[in-house]
Amino acid sequence: MPGKVALNILSPQNGGFSLLDHVPIGVLIVSADLTILFWNRCLEEWTGLPREKMVGAALIDCFPNLAAPRYLNRIREIFNGAPPTVFSSQLHRHLIPAALPGGKFRTQYTVVTGLPAEGCHRFHALFSIQDVTSLSEAIDNYHITHRGLLAEMAERHRAEDKLKKTAEELNQLNLTLKEQSIRDGLTGLFNHRYFWYILRRDFSLAHRHHHQLSCLLVDLDFFKKINDIYGHLYGDKVLKGVAKQISKHVRQTDTVSRYGGEEFAIILPNTSLDGALFIAENIRKLVERSKFSKGGEIIRVTASIGVASLSDHRPDTPERLLDFADTALYGSKHAGRNRVISYSTTIQSENLHNLDPVHDR
Secondary structure (H helix, E strand, O other): OOOEOOOOOOOHHHOHHHHHHHOOOEEEEEOOOOEEEEEOHHHHHHHOOOHHHHOOOEHHHHOHHHHOHHHHHHHHHHHOOOOOEEEOOOOOOOOOOOEOOOOOEOOEEEEEEEEEOOOOOOEEEEEEEEEOHHHHHHHHHHHHHHHHHHHHHHHHHHHHHHHHHHHHHHHHHHHHHHHHHHEOOOOOOEOHHHHHHHHHHHHHHHHHHOOOEEEEEEEEOOHHHHHHHHOHHHHHHHHHHHHHHHHHOOOOOOEEEEEEOOEEEEEEEOOOHHHHHHHHHHHHHHHHHOOEEEOOEEEOOOEEEEEEEHHHHOOOOHHHHHHHHHHHHHHHHHOOOOOEEEOOHHHHHOOHHHOOHHHHO
């Protein structure tokens, strides 16, 4: 049987185990329940642990380090007939700790082989342990002249890697800080400051190239009552829900911002007044259909929306464009809320900004 030691040679009945007392390597045999069955004289000499004490003892009790999964899992595979496994001297120097004078330990190269167990289809594990201390020391001495150079090169690489990592971390931090600086902390939408940056940029581009540009102002109706009745934390939940819904139903080229409080501002590049009214009505319906629950109670909100367009209303500045949308928003509130209204000079002449802002909301 390839990779396995023949049972008829190594068996207690044939005195086979005693042959292992004469080999110049450490040998122990372990049963599938991790009981030590054999401990040869070489291991007695190396470890100072007598056979009488070791045979019949639990392997893990004697050597707790072997309970680590990287050892135990591989040993257990041997019991099921797996091929031999190697614990190299480079990675596993002291599988069975064996002290040397001066406090050092023997460096070991260990092969664990399956040994058929009599009367069943399982296997014992036979550990063959070679003392490669002298070889290991020779290899160490061979490389000692190169270690200074290798260490210097490694240090240089570490410094370069650290510098590269630091640069990447700084770049990521800058990106994060930049993102945080333009986002509203509650809703994740763009904030008031970034809204003005985009509006001024898009207004300038649209004006220069004679493109369409529209702006929406969306305000949740009677939102103060939600805060007063259900609390500000629940009000925040509603704001985040509405913001999420609006973000899903606009184009990638549109900019959605939390302008302040329960008010959202939306910039629509390359969009005519008719197109803006269509988008605004979709958003109004979307908000109206949204449901929020609180202790089993279903809560609905509505939104009033004001619309202004560069080509139709001809504002001379981005501030005027937003002011027109704001005027239209107040017109929507004045007309009964939950509706979309575009700017007109008639609305402006009614001086709607003098309305009581609390009751108007």
